[in-house]
Amino acid sequence: MQTIEQVVGQGIPLVLDDIDTDRIIPARYLRCVTFEGLGDHVFEDDRKQLAGHPFDNPAYRGANVLVVGRNFGCGSSREHAPQALMRWGIKAIVGESFAEIFFGNCVANGIPTVCVAPADAKALGAAVTANPAQPVTVDLLKRQVSCGAMTYPCSMQEGARQSLVTGNWDFLGQLVEAEPQTRQVADRLPYMKNFA
Amino acid sequence: MAQSNGTQNLFNRVWDEHTVRTLPSGQTQLFIGQHLIHEVTSPQAFQMLRDRGLKVRYPERTLATVDHIIPTLSQARPFADGLAEEMMSAIEKNCREFGITLLNLSDKRQGIVHVVGPELGITQPGITLACGDSHTSTHGAFGCIAFGIGTSQVADVLASQTMAMGRPKVRRVGVNGRLPAGVYAKDVILHVIRTLGVQGGVGYAYEFAGEVFERMSMEERMTVCNMSIEGGARCGYINPDQTTVEYLRGRPFAPQGAAFDKATKWWLGLASGPGAQFDDRVEIDGSAIEPTVTWGINPAQSVGVNESIPTAASFPTGEQAGIREALAFMDFKESQPIKGTKIDVAFIGSCTNSRMSDLREAARVAKGHKVAKNVRALVVPGSQQIREQAEKEGLNEIFTTAGFEWRGAGCSMCLAMNPDKLVGREICASSSNRNFKGRQGSPTGRTLLMSPAMVAAAAITGAVADVRELLK
Numbered sequence: 001m002q003t004i005e006q007v008v009g010q011g012i013p014l015v016l017d018d019i020d021t022d023r024i025i026p027a028r029y030l031r032c033v034t035f036e037g038l039g040d041h042v043f044e045d046d047r048k049q050l051a052g053h054p055f056d057n058p059a060y061r062g063a064n065v066l067v068v069g070r071n072f073g074c075g076s077s078r079e080h081a082p083q084a085l086m087r088w089g090i091k092a093i094v095g096e097s098f099a100e101i102f103f104g105n106c107v108a109n110g111i112p113t114v115c116v117a118p119a120d121a122k123a124l125g126a127a128v129t130a131n132p133a134q135p136v137t138v139d140l141l142k143r144q145v146s147c148g149a150m151t152y153p154c155s156m157q158e159g160a161r162q163s164l165v166t167g168n169w170d171f172l173g174q175l176v177e178a179e180p181q182t183r184q185v186a187d188r189l190p191y192m193k194n195f196a
Numbered sequence: 197m198a199q200s201n202g203t204q205n206l207f208n209r210v211w212d213e214h215t216v217r218t219l220p221s222g223q224t225q226l227f228i229g230q231h232l233i234h235e236v237t238s239p240q241a242f243q244m245l246r247d248r249g250l251k252v253r254y255p256e257r258t259l260a261t262v263d264h265i266i267p268t269l270s271q272a273r274p275f276a277d278g279l280a281e282e283m284m285s286a287i288e289k290n291c292r293e294f295g296i297t298l299l300n301l302s303d304k305r306q307g308i309v310h311v312v313g314p315e316l317g318i319t320q321p322g323i324t325l326a327c328g329d330s331h332t333s334t335h336g337a338f339g340c341i342a343f344g345i346g347t348s349q350v351a352d353v354l355a356s357q358t359m360a361m362g363r364p365k366v367r368r369v370g371v372n373g374r375l376p377a378g379v380y381a382k383d384v385i386l387h388v389i390r391t392l393g394v395q396g397g398v399g400y401a402y403e404f405a406g407e408v409f410e411r412m413s414m415e416e417r418m419t420v421c422n423m424s425i426e427g428g429a430r431c432g433y434i435n436p437d438q439t440t441v442e443y444l445r446g447r448p449f450a451p452q453g454a455a456f457d458k459a460t461k462w463w464l465g466l467a468s469g470p471g472a473q474f475d476d477r478v479e480i481d482g483s484a485i486e487p488t489v490t491w492g493i494n495p496a497q498s499v500g501v502n503e504s505i506p507t508a509a510s511f512p513t514g515e516q517a518g519i520r521e522a523l524a525f526m527d528f529k530e531s532q533p534i535k536g537t538k539i540d541v542a543f544i545g546s547c548t549n550s551r552m553s554d555l556r557e558a559a560r561v562a563k564g565h566k567v568a569k570n571v572r573a574l575v576v577p578g579s580q581q582i583r584e585q586a587e588k589e590g591l592n593e594i595f596t597t598a599g600f601e602w603r604g605a606g607c608s609m610c611l612a613m614n615p616d617k618l619v620g621r622e623i624c625a626s627s628s629n630r631n632f633k634g635r636q637g638s639p640t641g642r643t644l645l646m647s648p649a650m651v652a653a654a655a656i657t658g659a660v661a662d663v664r665e666l667l668k
Contacts, residue, residue: 034239194455
């Protein structure tokens with residue numbers, strides 16, 4: 001699997017708290033058997049209700065680094081949410097904090113999802129708003145996010161960070177490999193034999 | 197296994213028992229004892245297996261049901277919604293091809309995935325359980341460790357019966373004291389979320405402990421654990437006790453006879469002992485909890501039914517923009533009482549509150565009354581078995597006489613992936629779990645979360661009411 005050490009791209013600011021995955025991709029678009037086409041509907045209802053939503057602002061067209069607030073991606077476990085963001089063009093997310101299932105879904109899709117201090121998330125959002133063309137760099141090796149002259153320390157759950165920088169974020173292959181050890185665990189759990 | 201828990205809490209004990217190995221990333225490869233799937237988050241996972249030529253490793257440890265897209269009126273196939281029909285065909289084909297048991301509409305055991313698992317005795321203490329749905333935390337009511345997962349992880353569990361995860365910390369959420377009359381499990385969990393915040397549980401598993409949970413029935417415990425995720429905790433659980441054991445006795449998938457006795461010993465031995473250590477502890481006074489209603493766009497934005505909607509200024513500066521956004525979306529004013537808020541729709545159902553005790557309490561409130569004019573009210577049982585039992589008890593008669601619609605089993609208007617939806621700016625009194633913008637099918641629709649008894653009270657009053665006044 002590809003190693004992901006750094007993402008460089010234009011930023012797009014959405015520095016609000018508690019954005020849930022129903023808002024990222026409304027449930028009616030979950031009526032599908034593939035993830036294709038979800039990028040067209042990302043934040044659809046928010047965009048209809050808020051004139052000038054960043055995802056409709058031409059200044060952010062082609063952006064790759066989403067800057068968010070606290071507890072981004074809360075609510076439903078739908079992997080359709082990071083899929084929709086990814087298919088719109090998002091390759092990394094920087095924010096104050098993330099809901100855990102969303103975070104795991106991002107990692108499974110190779111999207112670095114890093115935390116910065118609350119004030120830094122706001123400052124980064126403001127910097128991107130002031131100068132949308134200025135590239136944002138998310139560096140997982142240096143554990144920092146930079147934009148123009150500013151650099152912010154960032155963190156990511158260490159196991160998840162390691163899996164991206166070493167190219168081990170395809171868990172399926174690794175998990176299947178451990179078949180013998182898996183069987184040992186299954187054999188020692190009394191409920192696997194229905195307590196016979 | 198000996199009952200010597202010492203300082204280890206149930207979560208860490210079960211985690212250790214299920215650890216396969218440490219992955220190169222440092223995460224744990226965790227064995228998953230039971231996997232549940234449904235039609236919405238599984239089709240892409242099966243495709244991932246096909247793309248790699250993988251099989252389902254333990255097909256007998258995965259159970260499938262259909263719930264999210266199921267129409268609750270006409271269930272004739274093909275469904276009127278072609279996309280929903282396509283998803284039904286996909287899960288039928290996938291289960292056939294990979295050898296997984298599917299509780300289809302024609303199976304009397306069909307229902308909401310988090311209702312049928314416990315009902316059939318599949319959910320048991322000490323197991324690890326995963327499902328591609330965030331409300332998988334429900335199963336923690338049995339003292340099992342249950343995680344909501346995304347579709348890539350559904351593929352992981354199908355192919356390997358394991359998944360990769362970092363070990364969360366464990367917070368003991370103690371609620372003691374006696375709940376006032378008319379205060380339900382739903383009020384307790386809404387109050388906990390209001391107290392600890394929608395992000396308060398991020399990084400934690402919640403152990404719900406104390407007198408309030410000890411006194412609860414299994415159905416009430418499920419309501420509490422169900423909404424752990426709304427407090428940010430991916431997993432919530434309650435230690436197994438005699439209530440748990442008696443609930444499981446005789447259920448079709450539970451061990452039987454001597455095996456049940458053996459199981460009981462193992463189950464009870466897993467509970468966190470008095471010396472158990474936790475990464476954090478909080479204490480909440482149960483006697484101070486009121487019937488609780490949400491006023492905003494996340495489940496922490498709630499008040500007691502006799503309180504007023506808060507002012508933005510009463511929140512920390514950093515949170516005020518979010519509070520104003522919620523007030524504007526709901527079109528509510530600061531300091532306005534929540535009681536008396538007119539409603540358009542009443543919904544009793546969802547994996548949070550669609551079980552027998554929920555329907556019995558709602559029926560007790562509705563009995564002898566009529567649904568208010570201009571209110572559309574529906575009751576959607578959580579499973580076909582619940583629907584049948586409720587009909588045996590005559591609850592359907594009470595509901596329909598009062599003017600509620602009595603529907604087939606499914607997720608229905610909790611997330612409105614089926615035809616049951618709010619229209620325009622309607623306000624819904626709902627026994628479900630999420631009041632997010634647009635959650636109930638209309639992008640501008642509004643949701644007030646509350647207990648099923650409170651929903652019934654709102655339905656007959658036509659506005660948010662204190663159920664205790666109706667039960668006098």
